[in-house]
Amino acid sequence: MIRTRFAPSPTGSMHIGNLRTAFYAYALAKHNNGEFILRIEDTDKKREIEGGANDIKDLLTIFDIKWDEYYIQSERLDLYKKAAEKLVEDGHAFYCQCEAKNAKEDGFSKDLRDPCRDKNLTSGAVKLKVPENEWITFKDFVLQKKVSWNTSTIGDATLFKTDGFPTYHLAVVVDDNDLKISHVLRGHDWMPSTPIHILVYKYLGFDVPEIGHLTDIMDPDGGKLSKRKGSTSVRGLLTEGYLPEALLNFVILLGWAPKDNREMFTLEEFVKYFDPNGFQKGNPVFNREKLDWFNGEYIRKLSDTELYEKFQFSNSNFQTMEENKKLQITKLVKDRIKKISDLDALAKFFWEEPKEIDMNLFGKNYKEHLTKAQEAIEKSIPLDTVSKNNDFKVGDFFMDLRIAITGTKFTPPINESIEILGKEKSIKRIRKILE
């Protein structure tokens, strides 16, 4: 039985990379009729944020990811404490009373061995007694190769803190064993701590599960995807107007690809298609253009009413429109937007009169065009016949009208727009230009 887990810590809003890990872990389990477990790793009380765990559950639900079991590490403290004590008893760990060190100014520490390791203290933080010159090897199921370390290059990691909480290193190992996790899927940034975990597994007498390290998603400017370059939080992307199905489709293809290079996947299809051989080894770049394309595709897959509801939910100006006009507007913009939030830029003229129209936008015959157009609208004569009867250049005529009504050159079809806007408002806008 394949059992995977998603083990986020509630220390901030969920990152797009974390979400991807959840999708992969979910697919790996579900493709094999296995179980997917959600475990909240709240062992750092200083960094924990209010409502963090609920936010994670909420977000997963938005993406239709369902978990079979749910655990919170802070409710399992006993387990970790016993494990830490056992390690000390067996001589594989030791108590340490050194002052906690923070990250060094130069970014790295050269002291691998802790001065307390042979003092036989009976209280304090618990640290792993890393042996000298032993080789640790495991086969990474994402990389599909063996990776080795010599223990002489690994530091005495802290396993249990003086605040009564375990560190990540102890908690993951104890929990993954206790919850019978068969496959551990995590970010590449965890690679260096894998030998520590393997040592703990060994000293605790546990079997080591399959472990795989995913690629890191990169920022277009280089380096790991960062928060300051646009929004990388899932919540942020959602409110920016990206659809969950588009986000999912885009992100699963960053670091994984099927043999036939198929591009469109629903969650269900992804689960069915999933194959761990498709995991990528090189880090992918987060590419907005492609996300935008996916989002446009998924917006067009929505029914008019579904899209209407998205607008209704996210745009307060849209909400104030007359009920029957909302659906008409939705139809007009559907082919023209990439994000739900694009509605405002494209349809603003419906709820807001354009101000300070740049007169240079108009063609040289605009007065004649607008005069005739105004008459026609008043008498409800089709605008196409106006341009025909007066021998206007069709494009020029409609462009002048478009600018007068909307204030810009790029808009939804103008006939339908005028219909939605209404006679009165349309004429008023034309008059304003003519004055």
Add this chain to the structure above:
RNA sequence: GGCCCCAUCGUCUAGUGGUCUAGGACGGUUGGUUUUCAUCCAACAAAUCUUGGGUUCGAAUCCCAAUGGGGUCACCA
């Protein structure tokens, strides 16, 4: 700096020793449809498969090195 990982069009990738004068998608360019924009359709450009050595009759595919990129070195995860 130590340790570890990675390397095919600008980007996401297909490719697992011959079918590769390297395929698809996004983006780009051009053209068609259209009263604008967008959608839709078509075509084109774009990768000496990072470089240098091997192995082999034959290498994008295997090996080594260099270079480049990334990660990590907290009583954070």
